[in-house]
Amino acid sequence: MTGKILTRARSRHLYGAAMVGLGGILLLFLVLPFVALLLDGGPDSILRGLGCALTWPALRLSLGTSLISVALVVLGGTPLAWWLARSRWRSARWLEILLQLPVVIPPAVGGIALLLAFGRRGLFGGILERLGWTPAFSVVAVIMAQVFVSAPFYLQAAVQAFGRLDPNLLAVARSLGASPPRLFFRVALPLARPWLIGGAAMSWARALGEFGATLMFAGNMTGKTQTLPLAIYTALELDIHTAQALSLLLVVFAFALLLFLRRFNRGAEITRRLATP
Amino acid sequence: MTGDGGRLSLAVQATLGSFSLQASLEVGAEPLALVGPNGSGKTSLLLAILGLRTPDHGRIVLGDDVLFDAALAIDRPTEERHLAYLPQDFGLFPHLTAIENVAFALACGSEHARPRQRRGEALAWLERFGIGNLAERSPSRLSGGERQRVALARALASSPKALLLDEPTASLDVEARVEVRAFLSESIRSLGLPTILVTHDAMDVEALASRVAVLEKGRVVACGLLRDIRKAPPTSFAGRLFSSSTVPGAGEINNPICNERVNHN
Numbered sequence: 417m418t419g420k421i422l423t424r425a426r427s428r429h430l431y432g433a434a435m436v437g438l439g440g441i442l443l444l445f446l447v448l449p450f451v452a453l454l455l456d457g458g459p460d461s462i463l464r465g466l467g468c469a470l471t472w473p474a475l476r477l478s479l480g481t482s483l484i485s486v487a488l489v490v491l492g493g494t495p496l497a498w499w500l501a502r503s504r505w506r507s508a509r510w511l512e513i514l515l516q517l518p519v520v521i522p523p524a525v526g527g528i529a530l531l532l533a534f535g536r537r538g539l540f541g542g543i544l545e546r547l548g549w550t551p552a553f554s555v556v557a558v559i560m561a562q563v564f565v566s567a568p569f570y571l572q573a574a575v576q577a578f579g580r581l582d583p584n585l586l587a588v589a590r591s592l593g594a595s596p597p598r599l600f601f602r603v604a605l606p607l608a609r610p611w612l613i614g615g616a617a618m619s620w621a622r623a624l625g626e627f628g629a630t631l632m633f634a635g636n637m638t639g640k641t642q643t644l645p646l647a648i649y650t651a652l653e654l655d656i657h658t659a660q661a662l663s664l665l666l667v668v669f670a671f672a673l674l675l676f677l678r679r680f681n682r683g684a685e686i687t688r689r690l691a692t693p
Numbered sequence: 694m695t696g697d698g699g700r701l702s703l704a705v706q707a708t709l710g711s712f713s714l715q716a717s718l719e720v721g722a723e724p725l726a727l728v729g730p731n732g733s734g735k736t737s738l739l740l741a742i743l744g745l746r747t748p749d750h751g752r753i754v755l756g757d758d759v760l761f762d763a764a765l766a767i768d769r770p771t772e773e774r775h776l777a778y779l780p781q782d783f784g785l786f787p788h789l790t791a792i793e794n795v796a797f798a799l800a801c802g803s804e805h806a807r808p809r810q811r812r813g814e815a816l817a818w819l820e821r822f823g824i825g826n827l828a829e830r831s832p833s834r835l836s837g838g839e840r841q842r843v844a845l846a847r848a849l850a851s852s853p854k855a856l857l858l859d860e861p862t863a864s865l866d867v868e869a870r871v872e873v874r875a876f877l878s879e880s881i882r883s884l885g886l887p888t889i890l891v892t893h894d895a896m897d898v899e900a901l902a903s904r905v906a907v908l909e910k911g912r913v914v915a916c917g918l919l920r921d922i923r924k925a926p927p928t929s930f931a932g933r934l935f936s937s938s939t940v941p942g943a944g945e946i947n948n949p950i951c952n953e954r955v956n957h958n
Binding site: 602 | 771773777786787801847848
């Protein structure tokens with residue numbers, strides 16, 4: 417009897433140790449790099465890194481291009497998602513899957529694909545060149561690469577948001593005489609807004625961190641196409657503490673974004689509860 | 694406010710997977726209750742009338758308007774059908790206050806009216822239903838009965854030519870049901886619009902409808918006066934539905950509606 421209780425107690429201890437141990441190892445592994453990023457070298461070397469000539473052009477370019485990218489993604493992605501969410505056309509489901517492809521392919525592949533499509537010798541590059549426009553290895557290419565890799569994040573969130581709207585609300589709006597634009601702007605858009613903003617934020621984070629496709633399609637020219645992630649790559653060859661400082665900049669942006677999303681999700685959760693009585 | 698008694702008549706056939714719906718109905722000033730077990734096609738029929746589901750064959754006519762005619766390839770979009778649709782959970786827009794919900798309907802009708810003028814008109818609608826004091830509340834802060842009133846005010850503000858109610862009391866608690874039934878019954882009668890009511894609840898049928906159509910597996914198996922359907926239920930479902938509802942007083946609720954039917958004819 418007592419032996420049995422002891423065995424049970426021991427197996428419970430073993431269970432507890434295994435859970436804490438395994439989880440703890442992963443936790444440490446995930447946290448330690450951030451600790452090192454923050455502490456290594458001390459504040460002086462980080463400040464010196466921030467003073468590097470690469471920093472400010474890259475920061476300006478990154479913020480500018482990623483914000484333009486998100487604006488473009490939202491501008492085109494919202495109508496596309498609305499159509500995808502409402503389409504009963506079977507091909508729309510396939511299109512949805514296809515549009516998720518940039519999420520799962522390596523960004524470098526995206527860069528090659530962009531080069532083959534819009535590069536000087538690409539499939540459509542000739543047409544573009546005759547029109548006097550060669551996007552590859554320019555700021556435009558930076559934005560194109562960012563839109564390409566970040567759009568799926570927004571699209572997925574937006575398709576889900578529109579698909580989750582109570583069909584009864586849309587039916588009622590239409591029965592009241594709401595025209596398609598009124599249905600979209602006055603009902604669908606306000607109700608889906610929390611998720612659209614969440615999707616746009618994720619999309620912005622992806623655009624800000626874009627590296628592979630940018631390197632392939634836009635190049636790594638300081639002051640022209642060198643975004644923060646590319647500057648980190650370049651700085652690594654000069655001085656690791658410069659790379660560290662630039663990395664910390666990106667961590668700060670990402671962390672602020674996460675805090676914003678958390679607060680925002682709480683708001684969205686309340687809205688969702690209201691929308692489904 | 695008694696309507697001129699336009700009629701809603703429909704004869705539709707629709708196939709949805711293995712399910713086939715085939716129904717002919719005619720609704721005038723006497724409210725018609727559509728009853729039947731789950732999956733009998735009540736909702737599909739409602740969606741077809743609303744224009745949210747396209748039948749394969751048939752014709753739907755409301756007053757002088759042909760809403761749908763498969764042979765003539767007429768299929769008016771939902772927003773041009775002038776139907777008031779009240780879904781089970783009332784369908785109030787959660788991001789708008791009560792008065793904004795009503796103003797939404799007004800804005801759909803007249804794009805040119807000034808927002809201020811619309812607000813005044815919306816408030817008048819709410820006051821008509823005794824809820825002017827709740828104008829600035831958001832739907833989440835309204836009781837079930839109050840939501841139903843806002844929903845009806847909003848529906849009527851769009852000047853509909855017919856009324857479609859889907860389970861109007863199903864999402865209410867018992868006390869609110871009694872109140873909403875009395876209120877709806879009065880409203881429906883004073884409006885005189887062709888009204889179709891989908892319900893599972895015999896009390897709803899008795900309080901709100903004077904004719905009953907019994908649906909079974911996508912077919913209308915019986916259509917007639919409530920009295921007659923109750924006396925000789927055509928299906929076991931109809932039998933069960935009305936046997937449980939023969940509560941004392943039900944007849945008294947029923948009589949005035951039948952009398953009104955006589956008046957109308």
